Amino acid sequence: MIQVLISGLFLGSVYALLAVGLSLAFGIMGVLNLAHGSLAVLAAILYKKTLVLYPFSPWTFCLLATPIFLGFGFLLHLIIVAPFRNLSLSAGLVASLIASLGLALILEDLLVCWQGWEPISTNIIFPTYNLMGLKIPGLRAILLGMAAVTIGLSTFFLKKTDPGRSMRALAQDKEAASLYGINPGFTSMGALGLATILAGLAGIFYSSLYPLGPREGIDLTLKALFIVVAGGMGNLRGPAVAGLVLGFIESFAGVLFTYTSTDTVVYSLLVVYLVLKRSGSRQ
């Protein structure tokens, strides 16, 4: 039972990292990026391909990959945000959703072409610690710590730094933020860059723990969206907590049901939650 809880905690921390990036993109730009999970898969493949040449640890690779994913974020901004900036919030949301789905489909085929159908697993050997009779895998514990630090740093960046404050101002009122001299295009580009970095880190962490198929990008995105919807769109603390909850749900469902049933449970919860939440907000 406690072992399942620990496993859920590790999985939840990776989901939280993935969802925080998605929530950031939605909160600041009103964009539901369906290519978010595919970017995580891309990061995992990049890590695996790099491991063949240089045996980097996940944390060293994370540091090296950060500027690359910042660049991907800027590129993504040009495709799924910039063209729809003149549309209303709901029309922009749908347009970005469709554009990012298109991008996710393109990425998936390219990733299959590059990597093949086999799931990616970086499989780094790390010692397992015994703490009061509980087996705690060292790599998972380190990744859990790294996920917590990343979320903490992102929160610090958004709350205490000038670019972070600009992003929050933009999320609250675009026009008022522009009047105060904030460049909406540049700031939202930075926000999507940060969100993409978080997706990349989540992909590297996930593939260090579990096998990740090249076509699992959209599945990952949907789980992250469930977390974002459950935790509240646009903030960071809610998705982080909801990510942990999903990790626990998935770990428990994994013990009780088969793999496909676990997904059915998770997605059913997504739809029921979405329907209940929308009904509640309408009332």
Place this chain on the structure above:
Amino acid sequence: MKPWQMSLSIIILTALMMSSAVFSKGYVGIFVFSLIINGTMAVSYDIPGRSLGLISLGHAVFFGLGAYCFGIAYSNGFSFFPALILSVMLSVVGALMVTFLMAGLNHGYYSLATLGILIIFQRLFETLESLTGGSAGLYIPETLSKLHCNLLAAFLLLATAACHALFFRSRWGLYSKETEASEEAAEAIGIPTRTVKILCLMTAAIPACMAGMLHLARTSHVSPVSGFSLTLSITALLASRVVPVKGLLGPLLGALLITAAEEVIWTKFEGFNHAWFGLILLVAALYQGIDFRRKKTISAAVENPLSR
């Protein structure tokens, strides 16, 4: 709809009816059948898509539901027409449950939930192995001749087109447009918005269910991936929106275009079919072909009345 658009729509429908009778076998027969099924999916998709402005990423849920209901009924000893009637009834109940859940959602939330529903059904039908054949799918023996399947599919397209035309001329069509413009305002003037949404979504769901049944009757096989297919949902979305013409003509021309493109993609770019669909989606979204009708509404709404 303008007279030339109506005339062209009738010409396309007549040509499809005749082709379904003439070409029932071989590659051309399969192509004509695919064209008719895609046409049915696109025209049915266009009903809630245009009237309520909803973008569904899971229209194939109804297709898969219909195919599986028919397959399960047929493999349990029912002959063709009783199995068809039973599966229509079962699919209607299933579709009603799905549409009842979805009716409260708008715009991005609706798109997201429909995608979630599609994956739920895919996984659920993989899990219920004893009933659905698991991930390998369900095989049934040939139930009808290819010619009959093509003819029934053509009649289904005709009936769907008639529903499309009648819906937009009926008061429910007007109610749905009012609901799309402003749900609160529509409720204030006494429009039962939830009923309108359910009716609209059901009008789209039933033809899709029947298309699934006929597809299974012709191909003898359905699997969770092919029945509840994201590609099929995207095909319907693209076919209904890619040609910027209002009325019935838009989805019909869209279905012709997308089915032809699909054939080229499948044969010439094997392994990249998702990527090509993605590219078409991306280009369509970038040029606002996906939501071109909404664009007009928005540009009219954001126009400052004081500047006139």
